[in-house]
Amino acid sequence: xxxxxxxxxxxxxxxxxxxxxxxxxxxxxxxxxxxxxxxxxxxxxxxxxxxxxxxxxxxxxxxxxxxxxxxxxxxxxxxxxxxxxxxxxxxxxxxxxxxxxxxxxxxxxxxxxxxxxxxxxxxxxxxxxxxxxxxxxxxxxxxxxxxxxxxxxxxxxxxxxxxxxxxxxxxxxxxxxxxxxxxxxxxxxxxxxxxxxxxxxxxxxxxxxxxxxxxxxxxxxxxxxxxxxxxxxxxxxxxxxxxxxxxxxxxxxxxxxxxxxxxxxxxxxxxxxxxxxxxxxxxxxxxxxxxxxxxxxxxxxxxxxxxxxxxxxxxxxxxxxxxxxxxxxxxxxxxxxxxxxxxxxxxxxxxxxxxxxxxxxxxxxxxxxxxxxxxxxxxxxxxxxxxxxxxxxxxxxxxxxxxxxxxxxxxxxxxxxxxxxxxxxxxxxxxxxxxxxxxxxxxxxxxxxxxx
Numbered sequence: 001x002x003x004x005x006x007x008x009x010x011x012x013x014x015x016x017x018x019x020x021x022x023x024x025x026x027x028x029x030x031x032x033x034x035x036x037x038x039x040x041x042x043x044x045x046x047x048x049x050x051x052x053x054x055x056x057x058x059x060x061x062x063x064x065x066x067x068x069x070x071x072x073x074x075x076x077x078x079x080x081x082x083x084x085x086x087x088x089x090x091x092x093x094x095x096x097x098x099x100x101x102x103x104x105x106x107x108x109x110x111x112x113x114x115x116x117x118x119x120x121x122x123x124x125x126x127x128x129x130x131x132x133x134x135x136x137x138x139x140x141x142x143x144x145x146x147x148x149x150x151x152x153x154x155x156x157x158x159x160x161x162x163x164x165x166x167x168x169x170x171x172x173x174x175x176x177x178x179x180x181x182x183x184x185x186x187x188x189x190x191x192x193x194x195x196x197x198x199x200x201x202x203x204x205x206x207x208x209x210x211x212x213x214x215x216x217x218x219x220x221x222x223x224x225x226x227x228x229x230x231x232x233x234x235x236x237x238x239x240x241x242x243x244x245x246x247x248x249x250x251x252x253x254x255x256x257x258x259x260x261x262x263x264x265x266x267x268x269x270x271x272x273x274x275x276x277x278x279x280x281x282x283x284x285x286x287x288x289x290x291x292x293x294x295x296x297x298x299x300x301x302x303x304x305x306x307x308x309x310x311x312x313x314x315x316x317x318x319x320x321x322x323x324x325x326x327x328x329x330x331x332x333x334x335x336x337x338x339x340x341x342x343x344x345x346x347x348x349x350x351x352x353x354x355x356x357x358x359x360x361x362x363x364x365x366x367x368x369x370x371x372x373x374x375x376x377x378x379x380x381x382x383x384x385x386x387x388x389x390x391x392x393x394x395x396x397x398x399x400x401x402x403x404x405x406x407x408x409x410x411x412x413x414x415x416x417x418x419x420x421x422x423x424x425x426x427x428x429x430x431x432x433x434x435x436x437x438x439x440x441x442x443x444x445x446x447x448x449x450x451x452x
Contacts, residue, residue: 048124054132064271074156075115083107119157144272170198175262209244210296230322248410362426371438
């Protein structure tokens with residue numbers, strides 16, 4: 001899908017229910033909560049000037065939460081609209097579910113306001129986040145929401161926000177993924193955010209698109225930011241996506257694995273507790289063991305007439321001379337595969353569908369969770385053991401096909417997919433079953449539909 005289509009999909013995201021390929025999509029509000037903070041009539045100093053729509057997903061079977069996974073959109077009205085869908089994402093839900101965490105996201109109504117009015121947390125968005133946590137803690141009865149740690153993911157302006165939150169609240173953050181954005185420790189654009197002694201212990205990964213040099217401010221700020229962090233012994237790595245520009249592409253796959261490792265290593269053992277376990281020493285990959293291809297130096301044609309974002313291979317190696325930090329040596333394999341061609345591996349099939357039923361009209365319905373390693377691509381419907389239909393989900397944006405679709409800012413279609421298929425020419429004497437397929441094309445065992 002070309003770049004223009006990706007932008008159009010993002011900017012036209014609406015509150016509509018879509019039906020295609022016999023799959024209907026509709027909202028399911030169970031386990032979901034929402035709070036809209038309106039824009040103040042006369043904002044005071046440090047107060048958010050725009051409205052903020054906060055949403056949270058809390059697994060219904062969790063008695064006491066251990067943390068909150070936060071998915072933060074980027075700048076612009078399209079990305080802000082995309083933020084409305086993040087908590088409905090089955091793949092990100094699975095990361096949160098594994099660690100007894102909530103999944104939380106916001107949609108800032110940026111309109112004509114400058115991006116820094118929210119992506120710099122000091123302009124009121126940090127307080128809005130804390131206010132939302134307090135509201136959901138009171139409303140849901142999960143009072144621990146006000147103190148449990150956070151795992152942060154952010155894109156573009158959201159990467160700026162996430163990195164800044166790491167510097168403002170380092171003792172509350174399990175780990176952070178910064179896609180195409182970073183805070184201004186080097187003072188390039190907004191008010192510089194000074195380094196501190198605690199942020200260097202927050203596990204972080206900076207993720208850039210190889211063709212993102214077109215976005216000069218991103219390219220020119222993120223490489224020096226990484227260098228500054230590593231000079232201060234920060235626990236941060238850098239991974240270049242060879243196929244994308246500013247869109248998120250397939251980055252969720254290494255991101256979810258990274259945050260999974262962070263949550264495993266650092267969440268308090270006791271549910272509801274706040275004090276993080278220390279960050280492991282980790283593993284540093286020396287710059288001498290990094291090929292030009294792994295930092296996309298071979299893929300970029302440097303144009304002397306366009307100074308924004310033009311770093312030669314030698315200059316990139318200078319930025320990386322203190323090496324790449326990883327939580328463990330095993331993650332280097334994930335980094336290498338993704339850096340070369342955006343591939344990733346999964347050796348296990350996805351979870352099997354549950355609650356599979358077929359009614360007298362031939363409507364088959366089911367439930368299914370996503371595969372933590374590789375998400376959820378599609379479903380296969382069988383009739384008497386033979387494939388009757390392979391279902392398709394929403395379109396994707398420069399990424400592997402996925403049942404919910406992956407838009408420009410790593411969010412799905414607004415609606416939650418309703419897992420149903422209507423059999424044409426239904427015959428009650430036949431046996432129907434459903435299997436799940438993950439994004440590495442591994443298929444679960446088919447589950448036979450019970451009649452009702």
